[in-house]
Amino acid sequence: MKPLGPVPAGYDTIGGELAIGGRTASALIAEAGGTPLFVYSRMHLDRRMIDLRAAMPERLAIHYAVKANPWQPVLQHMAGLVDGFDIASGGELALVMDAGIDPARVSFAGPGKRDIELEAAIRAGATLNCESENEVRRALNIGEQLGIKPRLAIRVNPDFELRGSGMKMGGGAKPFGVDAERVPALAKEIIAAGADWQGLHIFAGSQALDAEAIAEAQGNVLDLAAQLADDIGHGALPKLNMGGGLGIPYFAGDTPVDVRVVGDRLAERFDRLPLSLRETELCIELGRYLVGEAGVYLCTVVDRKDSQGETYVITDGGLHHQLAASGNFGTVVRRNYPVAIASRFGAAAEEVATVVGCLCTPLDRLADKALLPRADVGDVVAVFCAGAYGASASPAMFLGQGPAREILV
Numbered sequence: 001m002k003p004l005g006p007v008p009a010g011y012d013t014i015g016g017e018l019a020i021g022g023r024t025a026s027a028l029i030a031e032a033g034g035t036p037l038f039v040y041s042r043m044h045l046d047r048r049m050i051d052l053r054a055a056m057p058e059r060l061a062i063h064y065a066v067k068a069n070p071w072q073p074v075l076q077h078m079a080g081l082v083d084g085f086d087i088a089s090g091g092e093l094a095l096v097m098d099a100g101i102d103p104a105r106v107s108f109a110g111p112g113k114r115d116i117e118l119e120a121a122i123r124a125g126a127t128l129n130c131e132s133e134n135e136v137r138r139a140l141n142i143g144e145q146l147g148i149k150p151r152l153a154i155r156v157n158p159d160f161e162l163r164g165s166g167m168k169m170g171g172g173a174k175p176f177g178v179d180a181e182r183v184p185a186l187a188k189e190i191i192a193a194g195a196d197w198q199g200l201h202i203f204a205g206s207q208a209l210d211a212e213a214i215a216e217a218q219g220n221v222l223d224l225a226a227q228l229a230d231d232i233g234h235g236a237l238p239k240l241n242m243g244g245g246l247g248i249p250y251f252a253g254d255t256p257v258d259v260r261v262v263g264d265r266l267a268e269r270f271d272r273l274p275l276s277l278r279e280t281e282l283c284i285e286l287g288r289y290l291v292g293e294a295g296v297y298l299c300t301v302v303d304r305k306d307s308q309g310e311t312y313v314i315t316d317g318g319l320h321h322q323l324a325a326s327g328n329f330g331t332v333v334r335r336n337y338p339v340a341i342a343s344r345f346g347a348a349a350e351e352v353a354t355v356v357g358c359l360c361t362p363l364d365r366l367a368d369k370a371l372l373p374r375a376d377v378g379d380v381v382a383v384f385c386a387g388a389y390g391a392s393a394s395p396a397m398f399l400g401q402g403p404a405r406e407i408l409v
């Protein structure tokens with residue numbers, strides 16, 4: 001038997017079934033027209049932001065990293081909750097503009113921005129978090145051709161990283177950002193060219209659960225930004241995107257980040273900022289922390305069988321919608337996400353079963369040797385923590401399966 005991850009708070013049982021936002025899984029499936037289905041809960045999205053705002057210093061702006069979940073209804077809902085949006089492609093720029101989000105609230109990071117993407121962002125008035133000297137020069141040229149002052153920030157490749165980070169994106173050689181020691185010269189070039197200097201973006205890592213590690217990384221970000229601002233010598237830094245890093249518990253033994261500790265430590269730092277950061281607009285950018293626990297993936301059991309003493313529960317879902325839950329999205333050792341039998345959410349666990357998808361590959365595993373209530377054909381399986389890096393980060397076209405349905409409740 002292998003343990004399951006912890007089911008996030010705020011999910012109830014109604015009539016023995018999983019309920020999301022006060023509605024049963026079967027009612028939601030009927031409304032959406034079937035499974036596989038992603039259900040996103042407004043109540044969870046709202047609650048998460050309320051709690052986060054309460055924990056963080058008022059001065060800290062909160063941005064949403066669109067790549068976690070770019071689905072239009074989710075984006076539109078987030079537009080009413082967060083202060084800004086971070087995008088990573090021209091495609092995401094189009095999505096935020098379709099959602100009616102003011103591009104002045106948008107910053108665009110990501111290596112390998114093509115000229116056409118730089119142009120679209122400059123025309124729209126979004127901030128470019130430039131990832132290289134070359135990119136700065138291309139953006140300056142495009143701005144000149146368009147007769148628009150580009151809004152330019154520099155993404156810094158910091159020389160430290162967030163401890164316990166799920167995905168390493170800072171410290172050492174990286175395709176992301178400009179090495180810290182080269183940033184002052186590049187910032188001076190941007191300012192001398194007459195562009196609209198927006199400041200710095202420093203992202204040290206992702207998916208951390210240890211509040212002290214996050215606080216330490218944020219302290220390092222503030223120290224580095226202050227040092228760079230002094231070296232740039234252009235007075236106070238206009239903006240500083242301090243990165244993200246807050247994770248969610250996916251696996252057995254994971255515990256939620258204590259955001260009050262992160263907020264208190266940040267407030268202490270904000271009380272004694274150096275002159276170069278005292279007037280700076282400060283933000284963090286979060287993806288999975290804001291939307292991950294608000295999503296549940298529902299799929300229907302289409303078969304069950306035994307093989308050499310092991311029970312397999314076979315669903316109409318799979319890794320084509322849930323690459324991360326299957327353990328194939330940047331994980332070294334496969335562990336079980338929080339998975340439940342939604343149609344028997346109140347029932348006691350009674351058998352050890354492996355829940356698989358409908359794809360003809362051994363990688364397609366939603367829960368491995370998990371202790372669950374018995375699931376028969378027609379029962380519904382729920383995979384939690386499905387709000388981030390689910391639908392848009394999975395190969396929906398693999399084996400001709402196609403996308404899942406999505407619904408916001």
Ligand SMILES: *Cc1c(COP(=O)(O)O)cnc(C)c1O
Pocket residue numbers: 065067068086109203206207243244245246285286287288289388
């Ligand atoms: C992916 C990414 C994020 C969001 O990461 P989460 O783990 O979803 O919070 C934030 N900033 C940058 C630069 C990213 O690449």
